[in-house]
Amino acid sequence: MFIVRRPHVRLSAIATAVLALEAAGCGCPDAKSEATEEFEGVVKGPDLKNAREDGETDAERCEAACRVVAGEELDDVETCEAVGPADDPERPWAEGVAEITVTCTATYTAYQFCTGRRPQGHKEADIAVQSRADWFAVHAHLERAAVTAFRELAEWLTGRGAPAGLVGRCRDAAADEVRHADALEALALRDGAEVPSPRADPPTGDVFAVACHNAVEGCVSEAFAAVVAAHQAAHARSLELRALFTRIAADELRHGQLAWDLHAWLWDRLTPAQQTAVAELQARALFDLPGNSRRAAAATPRELGWPGPDHAARMAELFARRLRDAAGLAA
Ligand SMILES: [Fe+2]
Ligand SMILES: [Fe+2]
Incomplete structure (x- = not known):
């Protein structure tokens, strides 16, 4: 609101x-521009829980986690990879995983x-x-x-x-x-x-x-x-x-x-x-x-x-x- x-x-x-x-x-059209950037970061706690619940597929979960890492309102997530903990890196979305690392490329509209x-x-x-x-x-x-x-x-x-x-x-x-x-x-x-x-x-x-x-x-x-x-x-x-x-x-x-x-x-x-x-x-x-x-x-x-x-x-x-x-x- x-x-x-x-x-x-x-x-x-x-x-x-x-x-x-x-x-x-x-926005004001003349203050905007399209930008593409790579983002990387750790997602954990409530953010990880939300990402896990927000998506029906791993790709959707990764996209949700990318939006957390980016801290920007993204237009489109082009690539996304999530990695779990060292002892189980292949299953980042498994229940009980406390934190994951996300690397993604995304486009967003930047207000310069x-x-x-x-x-x-x-x-x-x-x-x-x-x-x-x-x-x-x-x-x-x-x-x-x-x-x-x-x-x-x-x-x-x-x-x-x-x-x-x-x-x-x-x-x-x-x-x-x-x-x-x-x-x-x-x-x-x-x-x-x-x-x-x-x-x-x-x-x-x-x-x-x-x-x-x-x-x-x-x-x-x-x-x-x-x-x-x-x-x-x-x-x-x-x-x-x-x-x-x-x-x-x-x-x-x-x-x-x-x-x-x-x-x-x-x-x-x-x-x-x-x-x-x-x-x-x-x-x-x-x-x-x-x-x-x-x-x-x-x-x-x-x-x-x-x-x-x-x-x-x-x-x-x-x-x-x-x-x-x-x-x-x-x-
Ligand atoms: Fe001035
Ligand atoms: Fe001024």
């Missing part, structure tokens, strides 16, 4: 909680996480991050795309008679994104990388499409980007980068709060069925956030101050849990 109440979220409190824990120790807000219809740049220069190029590209996103949003809100405060905050956010894009582009160029210009299909103007897009790109991706930027502000290796990410973190936190305030305004303009669909989409993006953050962290040079993969996933899990609680979303 998903929320039926109007969401009200104070993002700064959630971001502070996530960062305090750290210190102690985007980026450090900014993509506009509707954004076309992903084809850059593999293999160096600090690549990372700056990708993120300068995304920050530039976010300029378009906020300008389109300001224009759309104006046409809908939205409160001047919301429109003004979108215009201010666009100006912030220009500064972010300029700063990261300068770093990319200094490191010898080229920054591809953003490309996007025209936006869809109906309120449901805008609400879907904002619920994922703004309320999840951009909001968590604020948390990651704060981590970078504290952990990037150079003083220059720490200063830059300190400014970006403060801006992105405002943008994330803007997304949630916009979400509440849009919520009142949706039908109950649309509200449910938007909530489901947002819950899915939050579910995928830890895995996406882990992959993004693995591809980010450590000197830029990102948390390591496991750490990024834990931060994302906590962030998602807090947001679910605040917004009344089901896990």
